[in-house]
Amino acid sequence: MxxxxxxxxxxxxxxxxxxxxxxxxxxxxxxxxxxxxxxxxxxxxxxxxxxxxxxxxxxxxxxxxxxxxxxxxxxxxPCENVDRIAADQLEAVRERIARLQRLETELARIVRSCDGHHPIAECNVMAAFSDHGKCDGDH
Amino acid sequence: MxxxxxxxxxxxxxxxxxxxxxxxxxxxxxxxxxxxxxxxxxxxxxxxxxxxxxxxxxxxxxxxxxxxxxxxxxxxxPCENVDRIAADQLEAVRERIARLQRLETELARIVRSCDGHHPIAECNVMAAFSDHGKCDGDH
DNA sequence: CCTTGAACCTCTAGTGGCTAGAGCACCTAT
DNA sequence: ATAGGTGCTCTAGCCACTAGAGGTTCAAGG
The missing domain is CATH 1.10.1660.10 (Multidrug-efflux Transporter Regulator; Chain: A; Domain 2)
Known part of the structure; x- marks a missing residue:
């Protein structure tokens, strides 16, 4: 009890x-x-x-x-307010997914750009982190 | 300067x-x-x-x-550690996307289950929030 | 009944990555 | 000389917990 x-x-x-x-x-x-x-x-x-x-x-x-x-x-x-909270949450989740997918695209491109066998001074990954100009989107 | x-x-x-x-x-x-x-x-x-x-x-x-x-x-x-940080981040982003997509599926199902015109006591959305047993996955 | 030790209690502080605000000092343009 | 925009430090707040200190209580075994 x-x-x-x-x-x-x-x-x-x-x-x-x-x-x-x-x-x-x-x-x-x-x-x-x-x-x-x-x-x-x-x-x-x-x-x-x-x-x-x-x-x-x-x-x-x-x-x-x-x-x-x-x-x-x-x-x-009536449950309309309940349903609205759920719908808002769904929308928020969809936005976060969309944002993360833009990130994923960008990161995948960056990771592909280097094979890990350069000195850091010439590393494309390092360069990509430094410079947003090398990105496609705005994340 | x-x-x-x-x-x-x-x-x-x-x-x-x-x-x-x-x-x-x-x-x-x-x-x-x-x-x-x-x-x-x-x-x-x-x-x-x-x-x-x-x-x-x-x-x-x-x-x-x-x-x-x-x-x-x-x-x-050598830049292998740099590249690993980037790869780890990519992996983390992918995991977060996967998790959010499971959430999205679940929430979409919940939102679809009610049209907003019931008393709260009979609202399927409310019921779905109460009871994990009604879910497909484990989020 | 007594002891042991697991589980409980309250309270404070820490997490990450900032952001807001109070109460000042400074710097530049007129 | 003055006005006001910008700078300074310090403290506290955000979210949703989590960790730890230092102490008390409960239930089971002897």
């Missing part, structure tokens, strides 16, 4: 200090305590923490998660 | 506080000062800072940049 922070950690995969941090930040409610001041959790807490964990794994910021948790407190309200 | 930190900033696109931060971190040498204690830079400093800036734009960590700068102090040494 009631379990310790270590057990909650094992059940959810969230590290113990992180759980305490989430409590401090108001993402999870302060649980009840034993006479000796140790935290004791219930299934309710486990579900909420699992939600937070999974949302973090999906790349959501703590702010977005906070918004979702607030929204979930009004289960009758 | 000699120019102020503001001018160096304009020439390189690195913000003034960032230049001071790089100096503090030992990436660039402390420049000479005016009688009134203001920094005065030379072209040499501009080149080094441009190198740092471009390397940062290519996603290198400050540690990797520090390594490159140290290597460049031995221009006769």
């Amino acid at each position: 009631h379990f310790s922070i270590g057990e909650l950690s094992k059940k959810t995969g969230v590290k113990v200090p992180t759980i305490r941090y989430y409590e401090q930040e108001g993402l999870i409610a302060p649980p009840i305590r034993t006479d000796g001041n140790q935290r004791r959790y219930q299934d309710r807490d486990r579900e909420r923490l699992a939600f937070i964990r999974h949302s973090r794994d999906l790349g959501l910021t703590m702010e977005a998660i906070r918004d979702l948790l607030n929204l979930s407190a009004h289960p009758q309200a | 000699h120019f102020s930190i503001g001018e160096l900033s304009k020439k390189t696109g690195v913000k003034v506080p960032t230049i001071r931060y790089y100096e503090q971190e030992g990436l660039i040498a402390p420049p000479i000062r005016t009688d009134g204690n203001q920094r005065r830079y030379q072209d040499r400093d501009r080149e080094r800072l441009a190198f740092i800036r471009h390397s940062r734009d290519l996603g290198l960590t400050m540690e990797a940049i520090r390594d490159l700068l140290n290597l460049s102090a031995h221009p006769q040494a």
